[in-house]
Amino acid sequence: MHLTILVTGATGTVGCEVVKQLSMIDGDLRVRAGVHSIIKGENLKRLPGVEIVEMDFEDQESLHAAFTHVDKLFLVTPMAKDQVQMAKTLVDEAKKAGVKHIVKLSVMGADAEPGLQLGRWHRETEKYIEDSGIAYTFLRPASFMQNFVNYCGDTIKQEGKIYMPTGDGKVGYIDARDIAAVGVEALTGEGHEGKVYELTGPDAISHGEAARILSEVTGKQVEYVDVSGDAARKSMNEQGTPDWMADAMMELYDAHKAGYSEEVLDSVKAITDRKPHSFRQFAQDYKECFK
Ligand SMILES: NC(=O)c1ccc[n+]([C@@H]2O[C@H](COP(=O)([O-])OP(=O)(O)OC[C@H]3O[C@@H](n4cnc5c(N)ncnc54)[C@H](OP(=O)(O)O)[C@@H]3O)[C@@H](O)[C@H]2O)c1
Known part of the structure; x- marks a missing residue:
């Protein structure tokens, strides 16, 4: 059938x-x-x-x-x-x-x-x-690694900079391909009904560490600029981000900065039997998006 x-x-x-x-x-x-x-x-x-x-x-x-x-x-x-x-x-x-x-x-x-x-x-x-x-x-899932392409890609390409208000806060970023792999297993495998899967990548990294890895992988200097909350909000306003979204994003960034998102779980491996992508592997696979 x-x-x-x-x-x-x-x-x-x-x-x-x-x-x-x-x-x-x-x-x-x-x-x-x-x-x-x-x-x-x-x-x-x-x-x-x-x-x-x-x-x-x-x-x-x-x-x-x-x-x-x-x-x-x-x-x-x-x-x-x-x-x-x-x-x-x-x-x-x-x-x-x-x-x-x-x-x-x-x-x-x-x-x-x-x-x-x-x-x-x-x-x-x-x-x-x-x-x-x-x-x-x-x-x-935790925050997606692909956010570095979707939300920071332009400034990385044009200025070699990541502007974020998250200090040294680490996040267990996950590759969207791993979230999809869990989704596919849940849709086509057995025994996933009624289950809730919290998902992270294999490491928690800060924006500073992400910038260092992107520099090494792309061969182009990428720098993290730790901006203030006010500056981040002003930038969102200038880009036309509606207030409800800016409020929600600032709340998330504050949580990242405070270290609330640094947990790392082994759920992707447990569910798919495959190791999740590291940030370095993600950077390697998407490096053309940052050049
Ligand atoms: N980004 C993260 O780090 C993260 C982390 C955890 C959870 N999430 C959750 O993941 C979900 C997806 O977020 P995302 O930012 O990754 O979104 P996304 O990739 O842009 O996906 C949203 C999709 O919905 C489509 N869409 C938008 N409005 C629609 C409408 N009126 N009718 C039909 N389709 C519509 C979009 O198509 P068009 O582009 O053509 O409009 C797009 O394909 C959200 O619920 C978010 O909260 C995100």
């Missing part, structure tokens, strides 16, 4: 890797890549066994079509103001469509009390999934 898996946010950092890794699995597996924009999803079309479906989380009709005949869901929602409502709508659609298992991309410490705002949004969605009666697996 074939299995159809819908991946939402399929052009995003983790969603895209989940689609790629599912497409490499032999067997009667259909992968439906839910993309916000067909143009951005063009590359996914070439992957074996992958079909592309356009979906807008705020357009009910597009969701109905995307969920038709779906057995399992890899649920990614963006960092948007109405992310909880978006996720609830997707869970409602999943329920209507008879989806049997939801693997949700959440965040490390989502159930901490009082925790951080970023976690509280995810926990609200997690609770909604728990109450839906659909089997679930929650993936709660």
Whole structure:
């Protein structure tokens, strides 16, 4: 019997890797890549066994079509103001469509009390999934290594600088490819229903250490500039970051600075039987993005 898996946010950092890794699995597996924009999803079309479906989380009709005949869901929602409502709508659609298992991309410490705002949004969605009666697996990763490309890539390329307000705080950064590998195992393996997986990379590193590794790997000098909280917020304002997002990000950076995110876990290896990527390996694989 074939299995159809819908991946939402399929052009995003983790969603895209989940689609790629599912497409490499032999067997009667259909992968439906839910993309916000067909143009951005063009590359996914070439992957074996992958079909592309356009979906807008705020357009009910597009969701109905995307969920038709779906057995399992890899649920990614963006960092948007109405992310909880978006996720609830997707869970409602999943329920209507008879989806049997939801693997949700959440965040490390989502159930901490009082925790951080970023976690509280995810926990609200997690609770909604728990109450839906659909089997679930929650993936709660630390911050992504790919943030160095997505959020620091431009200043690294243009100035050889990483500007962040996190002092010497260390974070157990995880490669999105490892989060995806855990997601794929949760979707296709046995015994992951009802499980919550907190995920980190193999080491906790500071921005200073990350800059040193990036310098060594790329052969180009990269320097970490420890900016003040006020300077970081001003920069976000100038870039048009809305206040709700700047507040949540500053809270996260303060937690990083205070050392609350330096825990390192062996969960990726335990679940996938593969060692997670080190930051040095990530830097090596993505070095062209920093040059
Ligand atoms: N970044 C981290 O370090 C980190 C750590 C832990 C957890 N997380 C969580 O991971 C999740 C993904 O975050 P991210 O920053 O990595 O996001 P991302 O890669 O940008 O992924 C978000 C995806 O959602 C799509 N999307 C946005 N609005 C949509 C809409 N209205 N309808 C349909 N699709 C839509 C985006 O497509 P378009 O780009 O085409 O709009 C994109 O493919 C978030 O829930 C975040 O809290 C992130």
